[in-house]
Amino acid sequence: MRAFFKSTVREMKNSFGRYLAILIIIALGVGFFAGLRTCRPALTETAGEYFETQNFYDFRFLSSIGFSKDSTAAFSEEEQISQIEGALYEDVLISINGNDATVRVHSITNSINIPHLVSGRMPEGENECVVDADYFDEDSIGKSLVLSDGNSEEAVSAFSTSSFTVVGRVITPLYISADRGTTSLGDGKNAAFVFINESCFTADYYTELYVTLSERGMAYSDKYKNLISDEKSNVTELAETEAQLRYRQIVSGAQSEVDEAKAELDRANEELTAQKNAAIENAAKQLTAMGQSASPENPYYAQMLSEIDDAFADAESELAKNYAELAASQKEVDSIEPPTVYALTRNENAGYAAFEQDSTIIENISVVFPVFFFLVAALVCITTMTRMVEKQRAQIGVLKAMGYGKGRICGKYLFYAASAGLIGSVLGFFIGTAFIPMVFWSAYTTTYNFADTLLYSFDPLMYILSLAISMLCTAGVAVLCCRNALREVPATILRPKTPKNGKRILLERFKLWRHVSFLRKVSLRNVIRYKQRFFLMILGISGCTALLLTGFGIRDSIQNVTAYQYGEIILYDAEITFTDSLDKPQQEDFVARHDDFESILFLSVCNADITADSGTKSVSLTAVSDGALSGYMNLHDHDTPVSYPGDEDIILCRGVAEKLGIKTGEMVTLTDDSLRQVTVRVTGIFDNYIGNYLFVSEETMIKLRGEASENAAYVHFTADADINLAELQGDADVSHVSLNKDMKETVETSFASLNLVVLLIILCAGILAFIVLFNLININIGERIREIATIKVLGFFNNESSDYIFREVNMLTAVGILLGLLFGWFLHSFVMAQIKPDGICFDSRIMWYSYLLSIAITVVFALLVQIVMQIKLKKISMTESLKSVE
Known part of the structure; x- marks a missing residue:
């Protein structure tokens, strides 16, 4: 048993490069998979802990x-x-x-x-x-x-x-x-x-x-x-x-003050009236004592009444003024409007909502992309273990001939593979789940400020899943290959597999074949003859190229969203929301107060729900007259303009249409906040990347809400306008002002952290590409040691021997890159289809230079691997390699 274990350890030392390659590939696959999947839980748990601590x-x-x-x-x-x-x-x-x-x-x-x-x-x-x-x-x-x-x-x-x-x-x-x-x-x-x-x-x-x-x-x-x-x-x-x-309380208190003031004024009025009556009565008594009558015909009495009126005139005027003020106060009390209560949750907090949006995008990326990453790593591990067991056929035959049982023999390769898989998965999981979330956290700390350290999130189910897949790709493949080999008798296992019979390939049937040099003919025959090697190399290289292209494509799809949204779709400078709807005279008065407006479009806006067969979505519903949006929004479906809807028709943004699976011509239901409904037909779907917008005609808005009151506006400022946001927001009619340049900066800041996601994806895909190429080329050379030694004996110099081998590698690399670009396009489309945060629709595109970058990185890594492998080719001993395997 001890000798058997030593043999296993010796095998690890002698093939340490292959062992390390398996370990690194598993670590990279598990680390990337688990690290990205852990990002959102780690970020949200850290935020949640902070919110809980600060209550x-x-x-x-x-x-x-x-x-x-x-x-x-x-x-x-x-x-x-x-x-x-x-x-x-x-x-x-x-x-x-x-x-x-x-x-x-x-x-x-x-x-x-x-x-x-x-x-x-x-x-x-x-x-x-x-x-x-x-x-x-x-x-x-x-x-x-x-x-x-x-x-x-x-x-x-x-x-x-x-x-x-x-x-x-x-x-x-x-x-x-x-x-x-x-x-x-x-x-x-x-x-x-x-x-x-x-x-x-x-x-x-x-x-x-x-x-x-x-x-x-x-x-x-x-x-x-x-x-x-x-x-x-x-x-x-x-x-x-x-x-x-x-x-x-306010109304009661104000009314009490008015009532008290009225009571005071009434008392003062009664006193004043009493004093005036007393003065008149006293004047009448004086005239009576003098023997004159107190009648209006008496000039003396009339004079006395005039003097009395003059004496009380100021007091009566003051009293009348106070009564007028009291009436105004009563009017103010009567005009006190019932309160409006705004119920806000955390989602209305700008920072809380933005953090969820950012972490959700990462989660959406981590749902799909790491799976393909892991699949490429698993494919290479399967290839490596299969080739290793096949190369060890002679040793397996010797062990079986010496009487070792199938379990003992399988145990050697099982230990070799399982130890690499176990160490790789453990290292990859814990390094990935600690490092990758920390990278994102370091990027987020420039935007968000709420905790000093990131909490470590451990998901036991994810760890078990990662470990199980790693063991399946290494130990499982080793056991399967050993079982296949051990089915044969020792005498058969001790002999090398019979080489495949040579046969003509399809290219030989073309006249062009005659003009191909001998060495290139040999390379083409070898490439096509060994189909398993051919397909494994193609799949490995194309997988890495596809991952690289997908990473660059995600960057291309995200980085220009704000430029498209606020440069090609939204053309106005600001959106104004009013405290209440404005009629035509009020609109004219509002425009007159602001001389920095070049043009303004008043519109009716409300929140509504759109319901289709697959679900319901909250949207912003806007109504203007036909043709009025020109110059304020450019509604188009790719390069085709979208016509404004007529009565009982709507047009909606692509994000909502894709979420609900709505197509042009379908009927949907609109429901406003008062649960009033109207059924409308979708006549168009337009491009929009930020926000959920629907447009209807004024007639449709009236049918839904009973009116199409204009409670918002789109504004173009003059070219030389010094935009004073405070002055606009200080206007009594204005509830809120949203400047597009500010919205653009906010969204760009939010997306900035995603650049780090893309950089990490590209970096990991590049590392995987290098390891995959190294491993596959290493396997290819290891399987052909005798062939390489033979051509050296025939007089090939080192560079010629290298060219002979690497010519096939370059052919396979070229084919793998071309297929990888095609597969990468589909993979990118699939990944982008999964990244659908609410209110954001990315423009799925891959720029031409991203294709070139993906090709260049794969080619550079292939050349680096060839440089490293050339050293190994030079060290091949012709004498040792050509010894009989009998």
């Missing part, structure tokens, strides 16, 4: 009138609610070290959305604050943050002090990305956030409420999403009830 809200409620400070008591009585906390915020202009910035000042909450201290300490006094660690550096601690003179009186009066001392720097789950929100101040964007104690605010109400649920799953999980969906209506109802209570 990130599950619901955020905003009200147009705020919430009373005793609103939290009503939420606390609900079992499904764990915590409820009110907060305040205000957007202000600040100055620090002579630099001005627009910031959002938040009150510090004690148990929800807990800020994570990066440096310094948390505020203790009323004039202390902590600031955004991404915007303010370490030197900011100890400096004063002062409210600028440009703030309104209302903004300044929101705080108990106008200056705050920076005592620390923090990060917060409210802002894990670079987006700090929009504002009506400055340039329209908040540069940073600031936290102060609640006591620093002067308001006696909350501007927002944060709610956490008592039972919730990990962030981004299906369990969490389902729970939020189930509880949203119940919790929102509580918030609306509390907002209505505050509304009644």
